[in-house]
Amino acid sequence: MRLLVVGGGITGLAAAWEAVRGGPDRAPAEVLLVEAADRFGGKVQTETTDGLLIEHGPDSFVSYRPAALKLADELGLSGDVIGTSGTRVVHLRSRGRLRPLPSGMGMVLPNRIGPFVTTGILSPADKLRAGLDLVLPRRLTPGEDVAIGAFLRARLGPGIVRRFADPMVGGIYGASVDELSLDAVLPSLRADEVAHRSLMLAAIAQGRKARAAGRGPGSPFRTLRGGLGSLVEALVAQLAGAGADLRLGSRVASIRPAGAGAEAVFADGTVEPVDAVVLAGGVKSSAALLAEPAPGAAAALAEVPLATSTVVTLAYPAAAFATPVTSHGWLEADPAPISGITVSSAKWSGRAQRDTVLIRAFVPERLGPIASAGDGELLAAVTRHVGEVLGATSEPGLVRIARWPAMMPKYTVGHLDRVAAVEAGLAALPGWRLAGSALRGVGLPDCVADGRRQAGLALDAVAAPAARVEA
Numbered sequence: 001m002r003l004l005v006v007g008g009g010i011t012g013l014a015a016a017w018e019a020v021r022g023g024p025d026r027a028p029a030e031v032l033l034v035e036a037a038d039r040f041g042g043k044v045q046t047e048t049t050d051g052l053l054i055e056h057g058p059d060s061f062v063s064y065r066p067a068a069l070k071l072a073d074e075l076g077l078s079g080d081v082i083g084t085s086g087t088r089v090v091h092l093r094s095r096g097r098l099r100p101l102p103s104g105m106g107m108v109l110p111n112r113i114g115p116f117v118t119t120g121i122l123s124p125a126d127k128l129r130a131g132l133d134l135v136l137p138r139r140l141t142p143g144e145d146v147a148i149g150a151f152l153r154a155r156l157g158p159g160i161v162r163r164f165a166d167p168m169v170g171g172i173y174g175a176s177v178d179e180l181s182l183d184a185v186l187p188s189l190r191a192d193e194v195a196h197r198s199l200m201l202a203a204i205a206q207g208r209k210a211r212a213a214g215r216g217p218g219s220p221f222r223t224l225r226g227g228l229g230s231l232v233e234a235l236v237a238q239l240a241g242a243g244a245d246l247r248l249g250s251r252v253a254s255i256r257p258a259g260a261g262a263e264a265v266f267a268d269g270t271v272e273p274v275d276a277v278v279l280a281g282g283v284k285s286s287a288a289l290l291a292e293p294a295p296g297a298a299a300a301l302a303e304v305p306l307a308t309s310t311v312v313t314l315a316y317p318a319a320a321f322a323t324p325v326t327s328h329g330w331l332e333a334d335p336a337p338i339s340g341i342t343v344s345s346a347k348w349s350g351r352a353q354r355d356t357v358l359i360r361a362f363v364p365e366r367l368g369p370i371a372s373a374g375d376g377e378l379l380a381a382v383t384r385h386v387g388e389v390l391g392a393t394s395e396p397g398l399v400r401i402a403r404w405p406a407m408m409p410k411y412t413v414g415h416l417d418r419v420a421a422v423e424a425g426l427a428a429l430p431g432w433r434l435a436g437s438a439l440r441g442v443g444l445p446d447c448v449a450d451g452r453r454q455a456g457l458a459l460d461a462v463a464a465p466a467a468r469v470e471a
């Protein structure tokens with residue numbers, strides 16, 4: 001059994017890992033993994049320079065979705081997994097200044113009434129309007145997807161959307177809550193309305209439950225001591241050790257069904273026969289590769305919009321700040337040329353020497369023209385703003401700009417219909433599966449879980465067609 005994996009990002013590598021390991025009901029498979037770039041990792045890109053550890057793409061993953069932790073464990077990296085350090089205080093810049101996020105803050109609301117009443121993030125009018133949620137009837141129609149922003153605005157008012165939901169949710173998905181799908185991104189909100197009617201009552205009930213279970217407000221974020229690149233390195237080394245054929249700088253130009261399997265055609269014209277296929281090259285790559293063999297799936301996939309985002313890294317001398325920068329960062333609810341920053345040197349150990357403050361600032365396309373400005377203009381706007389908010393007395397000594405153009409899938413309203421259409425379009429090619437952030441979750445744990453699951457499904461489909469037909 002030979003599996004072709006297109007793409008050597010975290011999804012493709014996880015798919016390959018699943019295949020070479022096999023399972024209780026599946027023999028280990030041969031793997032041919034093809035990566036067009038000259039390095040593995042895709043969006044995972046770690047740079048070490050001048051005593052700094054810089055993440056140009058993702059910098060961490062959440063622990064409550066266990067797939068990334070499990071993978072690290074299987075690779076023997078459990079001892080290298082680290083949690084956040086220092087103060088663990090995150091701020092929101094709202095109503096003119098930095099204010100700490102209320103304790104027990106979820107994606108939309110805190111899970112206790114006290115911090116909600118006392119926070120200065122919201123104005124008194126915002127709080128009064130949000131309180132209406134306690135008496136409003138249910139708003140959602142079963143089976144009808146809506147934008148998160150529209151739903152929250154109707155229940156909790158515009159203040160919560162602008163000052164809590166958009167910075168929190170938009171910060172993760174790189175898109176505005178006014179375009180993101182409730183059912184694909186925050187289905188728990190629908191479940192909350194069904195069960196409790198009021199989202200505030202639902203949040204309070206969840207807070208009580210968490211406290212009764214002894215779950216504190218600790219940070220769910222984890223990363224690796226050596227950066228996320230070390231996860232990629234370990235995967236690549238162990239895949240190679242297990243005999244996987246890993247090719248860098250090689251692009252799959254097309255794939256065509258051939259007998260019970262498929263043939264991969266490379267950019268240089270060579271052809272390789274395989275039994276099963278996992279497409280993990282992203283929305284555009286997969287839509288192009290499916291255009292001929294599965295046009296319905298390709299068309300549905302191509303409808304997933306892609307967001308552009310930029311990460312600007314700034315390393316300041318610690319002496320540039322009158323008081324030590326101990327906050328883990330902030331999200332912006334006020335107008336700004338960034339959506340927020342992470343203070344990597346405060347949030348994680350081993351990211352910078354003591355005399356350096358390492359910051360990564362985010363500039364998503366939803367901020368408008370600044371997101372497409374040239375490097376000089378972008379850098380000037382970001383350093384001016386960050387420097388002003390933190391009171392920097394000097395310029396950063398090192399800067400980096402990492403641009404991610406049209407690379408973040410946006411789960412907009414109707415996303416789950418698109419997922420169903422892609423699945424339906426792929427039904428005629430049972431050994432072909434699509435994996436990664438395009439459809440079922442953009443976070444690293446989602447990508448790892450999906451890569452592994454889709455590799456298993458692709459291999460099972462071609463290994464036991466009779467059983468599948470009977471089922």
Ligand SMILES: Cc1cc2nc3c(=O)[nH]c(=O)nc-3n(C[C@H](O)[C@H](O)[C@H](O)COP(=O)(O)OP(=O)(O)OC[C@H]3O[C@@H](n4cnc5c(N)ncnc54)[C@H](O)[C@@H]3O)c2cc1C
Pocket residue numbers: 006007008009010011012034035036037041042043044056057058059060061062250251252253280281282285309310311404407408435436437442443444445447
């Ligand atoms: C700036 C930024 C910050 C993020 N922060 C976080 C975070 O902190 N935590 C988190 O959990 N997630 C985060 N994410 C999301 C997460 O990084 C991605 O969803 C995930 O890395 C996607 O992995 P992937 O393997 O599916 O795709 P990619 O990493 O995009 O990899 C796809 C690979 O396929 C290759 N490829 C494409 N087509 C072909 C072809 N035809 N032939 C050969 N190779 C091909 C590409 O060269 C690429 O290397 C962030 C994303 C970005 C952009």
